[in-house]
Amino acid sequence: MMSPDAAPKRGGLALSETARALSTLAMMLSLAACGRFGVEGPGSPMQEAPVSGVEDRPEPDRASTLPRPTMHPADLPDVQEEIPSERKTMTDEGKVSLIIAILFDNNPYDERLTTAWGFSALVERGPHRVLFDTGGDGPILLSNMKTLGIDPASIEAVVLSHAHKDHTGGLESLLALGLQPIVYVLPSFSSGFKAQVGEVTQVVEVAPGQVILDGIFTTGEVVGEIPEQALVVTTEEGLVVITGCAHPGIDRMLQKARFMFGGPIRLAMGGFHLKSADDERVSHILRAFRDLGVESTAPCHCTGDRARGRFAAEYGEGFIQAGVGKVIVLPGG
Structure with missing residues (x-):
């Protein structure tokens, strides 16, 4: 890794100078919404694989500070890489695949990864990688990335x-590594x-x-x-729409998303904010999904177990069991 003193500048700021900015970043991240937004309360994890410390937690108070980064990816234990960073992204037909890996979620899937309240997903399309949300805890995010070989x-x-902390909380730890990805936020931040x-x-600021x-x-x-904003990926077979909490x-x-980009919705995934919804509300959403032509769905995070069960029953083979560590590969992305 390049030493801080030898780091190149970007936008007039040397990497060696970022320490001063990072020292106050935790406080500003937690005040992303000027104190108007609270932190999302947790829902229970999937019943078939409960995770200690996640289910039935009390509603947290408004965000105050972020945990300081305590580990670097190099410090984490070596594991077999499931998603190597140099992995090819071409299918047998020579078309680019779309790969989505859930890096942070309160629903378990891959037992090697840590489950915690929040959401983050890595979207890989061809040579490009975009991180959608950063979860609520930077060290957990980095640990899960290391386990998946990212x-x-x-x-x-x-x-x-x-602007909720369970979606922005891991950003500080990423930037503390000296990384400088472009960060896309809402004007309301x-x-x-x-x-x-x-x-x-x-x-x-996105438009x-x-x-x-x-x-x-x-x-x-x-x-x-x-x-809120959703991430939309266009593919030959329709749109992939990812939401943080909806x-x-x-x-x-x-x-x-459909009005803006047209075409069918190939996959809708992420948090659907149905954890406390009654049956009538969930039924309304399921009808909307069918009316919009949503072909497959992978609800997680704040969707809630009851609503996830309804989606599973409605969609059958079109339902994707989603949780931290789930990797979805869509050929022809």
């Missing part, structure tokens, strides 16, 4: 769905948050249909009590 330096961009992250790396990387877009801000309504976010 090099944090390969991430070109970070897209934050909304606090000016202090954007200024402090901007001292470390480039920050972009509707913003291009992140080749074939990877954002819906832009979907208005609501808690504004606070404005998963149906509204999918409607916007």
Whole structure:
């Protein structure tokens, strides 16, 4: 690794100077929404594989500080690489695959990974890698990435769905490694948050249909009590839409994605914010999914076990069991 003194500059800031910015970044990250937004409360993990310390936790208070990064990927135990950073992304037919790896979630899937409240997914399309949300704990995020053989330096961009700590909390640990991915945020993020992250790396306020990387877009801000953006990937067989929590309504976010980009929705995944929804609300969402032509679904995070069970029954083979460590490969991405 290049020494801090020899680090190149980007945007007029040497990497050796980032320490000052990082020293206050934790406080600003937790104030991303100017104190208006609280931290998402946890739902119970999947019943067939409960995780101690996740189920039935009390509702956390408003975010105050972030845990300081305590481990570097090099310090983590070596494991067999499941997703090597140099892995080819071509199918047998020679078409680029779309690969999505859930790096942070409160639902278990791969027992080697740590389960915690929050969400983060790595999206790989061809040579490009985008991190959508960063979970709520940086050391856990880095540990899970290490277990899956993912090099944090390969991430070109970070897209934050909304300002809650369980989706932004891992950003500080990534930047503390000296990485400088472009960070895409909503205009509604606090000016202090954007200024402090901007001292470390480039920050972009998204517009509707913003291009992140080749074939990877954002819906832009979907208005609501808690504004949010979804990540949209265009493929030959339709759209892939990933949501962090879907606070404005998963149906509204999918409607916007389809209106903006057209075509069928090949896969909808992520947090659907149905943990406390009654049966009528879940039934409404399921009808909306069918009306929108959603072909497959992989709900996780704040969707809740009851709603996930309803999706599984409705979609059958089109339901993907999602949790931390789940890797979804879609040929022809």
